[in-house]
Amino acid sequence: MxxxxxxxxxxxxxxxxxxxxxxxxxxxxxxxxxxxxxxxxxxxxxxxxxxxxxxxxxxxxxxxxxxxxxxxxxxxxxxxxxxxxxxxxxxxxxxxxxxxxxxxxxxxxxxxxxxxxxxxxxxxxxxxxxxxxxxxxxxxxxxxxxxxxxxxxxxxxxxxxxxxxxRGDDDKIATPSFLHANIPSRLGRMLGRDEDVLKVSVSLTASRFVTIVGPGGVGKTTVAVAVAHHLMSAFAGSVLFVDLGMVTDPKLAPTAVASMLGLSVQSDDAIPSLAAYLRDKRILLILDTCEHLIEAVAPLAASIVDAGRHVHLIATSREALRVEGEHVYRLGALAYPPNGRGLTAATVQKFPATQLFMERAVASGAPLIVSDFEAPIVADICRKLDGVALAIELAARRVESYGLQQMAALLDERLTLLWQGSRSAPPRHKTLHAALDWSYGLLSESERVVLRRLAVFIGYFTLDAALEVVTSTTLDRTAVFEAIDNLVAKSMVATHPLGAMVRYRLLDTTRAYALDIDIDDAQATDLAVRHATYYRRWLEQTGIEWTTLSAGSERTPHFAALNNVRAALEWSFGEGGDLAVAVGLATAAAPVFLAMSLLPECHRWSERAIASLSPQTRGGHQEMKLQAALGVSLMFMRGGRDAAREALERGLAIAESNGDTLDQIRLLGPLHMFHRRTGKFASALEYAKRCSAAAATVSDPAAKALAHTNLGLALHVDGRLVEARSELEASLADEFQQTTTIYLGFEGRILATAVLARNLWLQGYAVQATECAHQAVEGARDMDHSLSLAIALVWAATVYLWTGDLQSAEIDLDQVIALSEPHSMTPYVFVGRGFRGELAIRRGNTKAGIDSLQSSIQKLHTLPYELVTTELSLSLAKGFSVSHRFDEGLRTINETIKLIEANGDFLYMPEALRTKGDILLSMARDSDEDAETCFAQSLEWSRRQGALSWELRTTIDLAKLAASRGQSKEVRTLLLPVFERFTEGFDTADLKAAERLLSARA
Missing domain, CATH: 1.10.10.10 (Winged helix-like DNA-binding domain superfamily/Winged helix DNA-binding domain)
Incomplete structure (x- = not known):
């Protein structure tokens, strides 16, 4: 910068x-x-x-x-x-x-x-x-x-x-005979403030009057002293530092400055004498710690700057002086690492807050060597302390006594405001509590009340939220607004632009201090209820917005507010909370947790809310929404457990009894997904048809999109590719731009796009399939939605495996596993590992591939999650065949074919029959006739489905069989008609294999 x-x-x-x-x-x-x-x-x-x-x-x-x-x-x-x-x-x-x-x-x-x-x-x-x-x-x-x-x-x-x-006479610089310079020594090493020093120096040169404003302990005096040393030569040593922190009587502020200059003041008002003395002087004057004398220091500073044309003045204060000519420089906290995974020691050491912590800890005698293991702990400590230099130094001094992890645990339990600092520090900086006592003592009574009430907020909050929650019968909105304005000015409340609005927050240290201020139980309860009620209303008003937000800056304000939702849920379900408030808040929060892929939170609060329902509210709209959210979150976290099915069926029963068609559609969609994921594909098709029929009776675009998506998925698995493509493309039409995330827990358009990619490959359009798979993944990335991205990556990987692009498949599968583990999406972890097993087999590491496939299939059966087990079983059978374990391969493929017939995922029947034929050909016994029968059945299924790519694979195997018998003419007769039906994808694995066979027999 x-x-x-x-x-x-x-x-x-x-x-x-x-x-x-x-x-x-x-x-x-x-x-x-x-x-x-x-x-x-x-x-x-x-x-x-x-x-x-x-x-x-x-x-x-x-x-x-x-x-x-x-x-x-x-x-x-x-x-x-x-x-x-x-x-x-x-x-x-x-x-x-x-x-x-x-x-x-x-x-x-x-x-x-x-x-x-x-x-x-x-x-x-x-x-x-x-x-x-x-x-x-x-x-x-x-x-x-x-x-x-x-x-x-x-x-x-x-x-x-x-x-x-x-220069004229008025422009002469004071000679170096100024005898009163008393600037304190600067720090031997100042971290993270070089840019602040430069900016203050620039502003001071331009305007002559700068007030450095910030909360206690942030480093205002340190920066002011550094600026003074930085500009010492420019002022030929004429620099005066006046510490007003020890002055308690505002009337003595001008006298304190005069005495530091060696002036003898003979009147009650020292300002005229100061102005006269400084009129022809070129001097840098620093007035440190002005906030408690603000009414006296403000006119003093204005008079000095106005009278002395060559006087430059720096003030440090927790609030601006608000006088003519003042330029305010608001000093922020030291930068600290962002909250995220993968922080290393090298990364942490780049931030001034963590540098300061480590240096002060070592200087205090701690044998601290930060490795990649300790790095996140150090970063978390500095983040909890908001990068405030004083807080970081006080905490760092405790590492030698407690050790790093124990000290971090103490901060988690309660910010320790009473830890002692340096003996040489001013009294107000001996402890964090003393620093905050100093600031708190400068507040008016109404400002103190508002500060205590603002402590109910976690992190950032809006002005609207503060006015709604803090206002009461004894404190009207005007008074609250004025108090917040003053608290910002006095650096007790921080501001930060998030999105299009300014957000407010109390630093964690300030909030911990405010929470220690006693209020009676009735006031505390009333405040907590207003807080929870406000955020319930906010969720109800903004819930649908969550599904339309882009990643990054658009979501940041919403996530900041979500922290307050979590705090309100904890209070309302806790001891002394209000269960009626809790249930209403959890009902409003559940679809938002789903929309943001916060599945464990959706499950936790929905389950607690259902258990807390009163007899009067059971069977109502609240329970229906909570059962739906519980069922969906359980389904994606734990697979096809009965608990997920029971919750969804209970929700549907309530929706049907209430006669609400939209609610029924919102339950039919997840129920279709549940049966599809548990391998009951015939039942899934029936739910998809019911959903489609119900959606035809309403005008809701999201419901119609949901119905098209579900029916397209069911038809795809059933092997009805033409009909499936029609439904999937309809679900992606511009008229259905509304999201289904809030109902399904993922973005239906992403899944529809990913499955359409598979459908296109099966129909013989490999290039379009690859482009579609890429669009699905990038679309999910743009959403920054974990579950939608995991779904897109899985199905895109299958397309890459089919086309023979093993590198792209590997990249996507690695991302599936890395994404799913921290988000508790257990089925996707095993799916990713299973397909990694197929990759291993195709790259020659057959044993490891078979082991991985067997383990993943078994774990997916246990969940149960059967959506891809047929495909993985086909890969396992092929792995057995490659490793000459033909009996195991034949047994596996026979079991797979039986399951296809029983469950209804007929999409895979052509490939299963082809695989069985290959295994039979590879066995020592004379089984060519049986193999040819399997190939013939495979071709029949492929042609009925319109699966040109399956047909090509089977035809290639038949052509190879003919070639092995010396029937060269038969190779071209079999293969050429199928090959010529393709219009794209000639660089994919199967078409290349076909082309080689045809070229060899040309």
């Missing part, structure tokens, strides 16, 4: 120096007639640098001064206190380029192109000459800072610069 500009435009920084005439432009090789070659008076410095226009004309005629140096660009001369400084030509060119845009980051590429125009040089040359320049300037010695390096970004000239040789 680039430094911000010190002063808006080139013309405003060097008035009258740019674009001042053709003579200047020609002197620099620029012509006003050249496209992109004119330096506009309104062109920002950054743009001028990027265009390569910052040359002699970018500097004032008299030169510029910084610290003890003056640079005369036209004369290519640098002086220090009037004495020329010896500097190489390239180093001088670098200095000219950097000072042409002070406080602007210039990339290494820009610098090299400016200093070595038209020449390719190594980056080492730039570093060498920069080192020479820094040495000549004394950069880094005695607090002097001129050139900053921003890793990965470039370099920035950070010293304060001024025009040399043209």
């Amino acid at each position: 680039a430094c911000e500009k010190v002063l808006g435009t080139v013309s405003s920084y060097f008035p009258g120096q740019l674009g001042s005439g053709e003579r200047n432009r020609r002197a620099n090789g620029l012509s006003s007639g050249k496209t992109g070659g004119t330096i506009s008076a309104k062109m920002p410095v950054r743009e001028a640098v990027q265009k390569g226009l910052a040359t002699v004309a970018d500097h004032p005629k008299g030169g510029i001064s910084f610290g003890p140096f003056t640079l005369f660009v036209g004369e290519r001369l640098l002086t220090k206190e009037g004495v020329p400084v010896k500097l190489g030509a390239r180093a001088l060119d670098i200095l000219v380029t950097l000072t042409s845009a002070p406080n602007e980051v210039q990339s290494k590429e820009d610098l090299m192109s400016r200093v070595w125009p038209g020449v390719t040089v190594e980056e080492g040359s730039l570093r060498f000459h920069l080192a020479s320049l820094r040495k000549a300037l004394g950069d880094g010695k005695d607090g002097a800072r001129f050139i900053a390096t921003l890793p990965g970004r470039g370099y920035c000239f950070v010293a304060s610069v001024s025009q040399a040789g043209s």
Whole structure:
């Protein structure tokens, strides 16, 4: 991120120096007639640098001064206190380029192109000459800072610069005779604040008055002190630090500043004397810890800045001073790693919050070596402490006493606000509790009440939520609004833009402090009920939106609010909660949990809510919705257990008794899926037909899309490919754009697209099938919906296996397993492992493949989850045959054929018969006749289904049999008519095999 500009435009920084005439432009090789070659008076410095226009004309005629140096660009001369400084030509060119845009980051590429125009040089040359320049300037010695390096970004000239040789009397800089400088020592190593220091320095140079605002312990004083050291040379040592933290009487604030300056004040009002003294001084004044004296410090700061034209002032405060000329710099917490899987030690060490934690822990005597195992623990600690430097330091001091894991557990149980800090720290920073006591003591009574009530929220909340929940008979909306505004100003409530609205939150440390403030039980219960009631209403109003949200920023605000739903559920079902509120909230939350693939939460709260139903509410709409959600979540988490079926059937019975057709459709769809997944394909087809018939009587687009999807899936498994394709394509029509996620727990369009891909391959359209499979996976990725993505990946992988693209299949199957394990989608783990077994067999690792298939099939039977077991059993039979275990192979394929006949997944019958024929041919006994019978039956099934790809495979086997008998003419007679019916996919495995056979017999 680039430094911000010190002063808006080139013309405003060097008035009258740019674009001042053709003579200047020609002197620099620029012509006003050249496209992109004119330096506009309104062109920002950054743009001028990027265009390569910052040359002699970018500097004032008299030169510029910084610290003890003056640079005369036209004369290519640098002086220090009037004495020329010896500097190489390239180093001088670098200095000219950097000072042409002070406080602007210039990339290494820009610098090299400016200093070595038209020449390719190594980056080492730039570093060498920069080192020479820094040495000549004394950069880094005695607090002097001129050139900053921003890793990965470039370099920035950070010293304060001024025009040399043209000052009037009023512009004279104070001499270095200022005797009262008392700036505290800066930290030996400051983490994560370099950019803040640069930005504050830039803002201070431009505006002269900056207030650094932030919550207690975030590091405001540390940054202010660092800025002072950063600008020390620019103010010739004239820097004064005034700690107002020990001043308790607001009337004494001006006197404290005056006394630090050595002024003797003879009146009750010290401000006039201060203003008179500072009128002609160039000084950097720091007023630290102003929040408790805000009413006195605000007019004091305004008067000083107004009176002293060359006085620069930094204030630190937990709220802005709100006076004319003030520029507020809100200091954020230290960056910490995001919440996510796979954090490594190397990743964690890149963040300043975790760096600070580790350094302070080691400095306190802890033998802390962070490995990949400890890295997530450290990241979680810093995340819980919101990156607040004081909190992190206090926690790090405890690692030596408790160890890392125990210390993290203590934070989980309760943020320890009373841990002691450094003995040298101010009293308000001795503990987190003391820091928060300091802030809390500055609040009005209404602000204290609102802060305590806001602690009911977990994480982010909206202003609307706060007004609804916090407002009561004793505190109206106007008072709440004003209090929240003041709490934000005083850094007790943080703001953050999420989506199109600003969200609010209490830092975890502040929230823990607020929750310790006692309120009576009746008030606490009333607050919790209002909180739960608000989020129930929010879920009911926004529930359908969840299914239409894109991944990323659109979902972030909703997930933030979902944390409050979870908290409300915990309270309402807990001891002292309200079961009526709990059931209503769980009913509203269940479809949202389904829509977001939060299956364990959907199961947990639906089950608890059903158990908590009163006799009066059983058999009603709430129970119907809860039973549906429970059944769907159980189905995807645990397979075809009776509990899932019973819940869905109970929901359907309630819907039928209430006569609501839409509710019936919403239960018929999951029931179709349940029977389909448990291998009862004939029953699944019947439920799909019932769903389709019911959907024809309503005008709801989502219901119609659901019906088309279900019927298309059932017909596909039944082997009726033409009808299946028609239904699947209908479900994907533009008129049915509404989602089915909220009913099925996954996006029906994704499944329809994935199954359509399989249908297309079977019908002989391999290219279209592959494209369709890819669309299904990418569509699910765009949704960022775990269950929908797992479904898409599984079916896409089967298409890749059929086409012979083993690499793509492997990638998808690995993702299925990686995705399903953390989301408790157990069936998909075994499905992924089963198909990985087929991959192993096809790559020659037959034993491992057979073992994997046998294990996966057995576990899928146990669940039960039978949707792919026929396909996996076919692979297992082929594996036995490849490893010459023919009897086992024949037994497996015979059992598979019987199951197909019993269950109704006739889609696989052509391939099962073909596989049996292959095994019979491979056996030692004379079984050619039986094999040919199987092939003939396979062809009959293939042609009846319209499965051209199955037909090709069987025809290839028959052609190979004919070739083995020396019947070359028969090979072409059998194979060519089938081969010629294909119009695409000629680079797929089966068509390549057919082409080789035909070419060999040409």
